[in-house]
Amino acid sequence: MGCDGGTIPKRDELVRVKQKPEQKDKDSEREFRWLHCALTQQRLEEPIIMCGLGRLYSKQSLIERLLEKDNKMPEASAHVKSLKDIKTLKLTPNPAYEVNEDKTEGLLDTRHAPYICKLIGLEMSGKFRFVALWSCGCVMSERALKQIKGKTASTCPLCLVPYCVEDVIVLNGNEEDVELMKVKIEMRAAKRKESKKKDKKSAKSNEEKTEAVTADSKVKEPKEKEITIKTEKPSTSSKIKRSIPINAMQDPELKRLKTDFSVAKDPKATDVYKSLFTSHKTEKEQERAHWVTYNPFYN
Structure with a gap:
């Protein structure tokens, strides 16, 4: 059966060869x-x-x-x-x-x-x-x-x-790209950790600065108040002293403001001006009360 007529069979036609595995497209x-x-x-x-x-x-x-x-x-x-x-x-x-x-x-x-x-x-x-x-x-x-x-x-x-x-x-x-991507994942994770540490350090430094500023302000507040109180007193007194001249008490007009001053003793005043006051002789010798004060000067 077969192999007649001068046909020459091949090896793969006579021997069963192991099939190759299927390959993906x-x-x-x-x-x-x-x-x-x-x-x-x-x-x-x-x-x-x-x-x-x-x-x-x-x-x-x-x-x-x-x-x-x-x-x-x-x-x-x-x-x-x-x-x-x-x-x-x-x-x-x-x-x-x-x-x-x-x-x-x-x-x-x-x-x-x-x-x-x-x-x-x-x-x-x-x-x-x-x-x-x-x-x-x-x-x-x-x-x-x-x-x-x-x-x-x-x-x-x-x-x-x-x-x-x-x-x-x-x-x-491909496989090489996947290995490179794994390295990049680790690099990004390391960067996130470093950024978190920097944020924590900056937050702590900001808190310390704010605490120091508040402490300094609390210490400086009472000192500033004392300084303002001390500076206000000499400033007011100095203004009052500077407003009054040195020779002001020697002025005859200011002497009249004293309690022991009397118009009757003023050499510059006239008799008509002196007669208007109760310290004049005519007012002391009258027999009725003064027309303004109603004070009886008679005995």
Whole structure:
């Protein structure tokens, strides 16, 4: 049976060879990572967030998983423990992207990516490397960031927020990129600790300064009062003394103000002026009371 007519069989036709394992389609795997949540493996829904390693998530599904009592995160997302470990992305929608609803369930139009780079228009489909800034959440292509980095050093080209080297996150990177992102996570954590320490030190120094100022003000208040009281007394007395001239008591007009002064003894006064007062002789010798004071001067 067979092998007649001069046919020569090959080895793989006669011997059973071990089958090779199935290999993943790299293109389909890449598209899946950019279109589906890394936690639930479902279609990405806005708002879209990223973790420190650059993986994409639907914010609602991740928050629901964090709020569950049995918070069992997969190994790829075990580093996400709170909202501090995620960042909301600012994406630019692609006007050429359309979802064909006429297709069968589960199949979407992947000819165009749903998001693009706002700077140079590259589609965020996985064919080009994209990065996101942890400081502001803006997403752009790595090519655009390298071209503009020299012109706007350490500032986001989209929102002009300053950023550092550890803030640049590669989205859906390879194994080397993931290792580099782990180092950047540690760098950001160390910076947060240093900033907290500086804030505590500055707060303590401000409190000490305020306490010292209040203590000094309490000590200086009674001294200032004493000084004002002491300075007021000599100032008033000195004004009164300066207002009176030295030879004022020698003036004859002021002598009349004394109690022992009498008009009858004044040599400058006339007899008619002296007769108006009760100290005159005519007033003392009269037989009726004075017309003003009604004092009886007669015996």
